[in-house]
Amino acid sequence: MAEVKVVGSWASPYSASVEIALKLKGIEYEFIQEDLSNKSPLLLKYNPVHKKVPVLLHNGNPIPESLVILEYIDEVFPGTPILPKDPYQRAMARFWAKFFDDKFLPAVKKAVFTKGEEEKEKGKDEVCELLKILDNELKNKKFLGGETIGLADLAGNFITLWLGVFEEVIGVELGVTEEKFPHLCRWKEDFLNCGVIKNTFPPRDKLVAFNIKRFNPAAATASN
Known part of the structure; x- marks a missing residue:
């Protein structure tokens, strides 16, 4: 092997x-x-x-x-495909994967980690607009890759767990609610409920504690 x-x-x-x-x-x-x-x-x-x-x-x-x-x-490696066979669908999977890397994550960093309030608000507005785009894309799909988890879903796994953790740790509300983004929230739940995800992702409380020490050490000290 x-x-x-x-x-x-x-x-x-x-x-x-x-x-x-x-x-x-x-x-x-x-x-x-x-x-x-x-x-x-x-x-x-x-x-x-x-x-x-x-x-x-x-x-x-x-x-x-x-x-x-x-x-x-x-x-x-053979087995469950991560990218579709159809050339167009493969291209679109790569497009959405780059969307997360090139558009979404930079906007989140601006919204969460920027110290200036004006820039922070701009980042939050950018995140909201990008979430609308994702929500619309997921309107008629179970996953970004179709019926099964694919490249784009894996590239966007940050949204399903880490985004909420950073909101809690930093104290920034990005408004990812079922009322505003129903398709995105349904995708998030479907993703998190997959057995392979449950067996891989860290416990949320452990991730919160880790990032409090990393980004908000004063709060970590106060809670001890």
Whole structure:
């Protein structure tokens, strides 16, 4: 059997997406936990450009960047497809995956982490507009990939758990409600209720505690 390892972090949505893809394919792997506050020589060796997790090691060959890894997993390993076979549908899956990386995550960072109130409000408005686009796209779909979880859903897994955690930890309300975004919220619930997701995602309370220490240490100290 091919040797597969994932250098990642239990608290990273990007690492989680790679683990989910491997589980969907039925591939056994070893998970190597990385301390992102003290990056290991292994991580710096295998991802010297970005110095980020995750990194997939397949027979000793490193593949960095989560979207690249997801496509590699789909090409190399048989089993449940992550990308559709139809060329147009494949292109659209890649489009939505890039939507999360290029549009949604930068807007969330502006809304959540910007200190200036004016810029923060601009970020919140951007997030709201992008959520409307996603909600409309999911109007007649179970998942972004169709009837099954695919590349775009894995790229957007941040919304299903991490977004709410950051709202709580930072104290920013982005208004992701069923009333405003019914299709998006239904997608979120369908995603979280999948067995492979439940077996991969960290407990919410553990993720909250981790990010309080990371982004709001004063609150973490006060609660001890």
